[in-house]
Amino acid sequence: KAGVTQTPRYLIKTRGQQVTLSCSPISGHRSVSWYQQTPGQGLQFLFEYFSETQRNKGNFPGRFSGRQFSNSRSEMNVSTLELGDSALYLCASSSGLAGYTYEQYFGPGTRLTVT
Amino acid sequence: GNSVTQMEGPVTLSEEAFLTINCTYTATGYPSLFWYVQYPGEGLQLLLKATKADDKGSNKGFEATYRKETTSFHLEKGSVQVSDSAVYFCALSDLGNRDDKIIFGKGTRLHILP
Numbered sequence: 744k745a746g747v748t749q750t751p752r753y754l755i756k757t758r759g760q761q762v763t764l765s766c767s768p769i770s771g772h773r774s775v776s777w778y779q780q781t782p783g784q785g786l787q788f789l790f791e792y793f794s795e796t797q798r799n800k801g802n803f804p805g806r807f808s809g810r811q812f813s814n815s816r817s818e819m820n821v822s823t824l825e826l827g828d829s830a831l832y833l834c835a836s837s838s839g840l841a842g843y844t845y846e847q848y849f850g851p852g853t854r855l856t857v858t
Numbered sequence: 859g860n861s862v863t864q865m866e867g868p869v870t871l872s873e874e875a876f877l878t879i880n881c882t883y884t885a886t887g888y889p890s891l892f893w894y895v896q897y898p899g900e901g902l903q904l905l906l907k908a909t910k911a912d913d914k915g916s917n918k919g920f921e922a923t924y925r926k927e928t929t930s931f932h933l934e935k936g937s938v939q940v941s942d943s944a945v946y947f948c949a950l951s952d953l954g955n956r957d958d959k960i961i962f963g964k965g966t967r968l969h970i971l972p
Binding site for chain 2: 747776778784785786788791799801833835846847848849850851852
């Protein structure tokens with residue numbers, strides 16, 4: 744079974760631009776969660792989608808948004824990029840809601856650098 | 859709110875040494891506890907989990923016991939290898955809390971010297 748894939752793997756943007764990251768979950772998984780990983784803050788939860796509905800959201804500004812399509816693929820968008828948005832963005836999929844002990848499978852991440 | 863605290867790294871050990879990475883948690887409900895591992899250039903992988911008090915999770919020689927009395931889930935391995943060098947994350951999900959997300963600790967980087 745193919746794992747979680749994320750595209751692109753690396754991205755360089757300038758301040759003020761916007762960016763869209765993509766995540767394809769494991770086949771059959773309906774939950775997709777997004778995390779931001781930085782050396783200073785560690786792993787921070789962005790949001791979770793389940794069957795095209797946002798189930799949960801972390802403490803990030805409205806510039807961070809996401810969506811999930813009927814095939815469970817998910818995208819996250821960051822508008823008006825700031826230097827502090829430079830991070831590794833990780834996507835994880837699970838067969839059920841992540842908060843109910845379903846194992847999460849992580850993708851390799853998208854490394855975003857904002858200059 | 860719920861939280862996870864794990865020891866700060868980096869932790870540097872020689873091959874075949876005994877490993878302990880401490881993790882304590884705060885939760886309002888009945889959490890499940892996890893250890894994830896992140897190898898260089900990769901995403902996180904579930905290493906082991908425990909879903910109720912006194913459960914012991916184990917995998918690849920690693921073990922962790924869910925201790926409700928001390929709210930701890932320390933990761934241990936009897937004899938580490940160079941290939942264990944990675945970042946380890948302790949995490950919890952709280953079934954008794956409507957806040958469904960998984961909460962991760964900040965991670966502990968482990969270096970094993972040959």
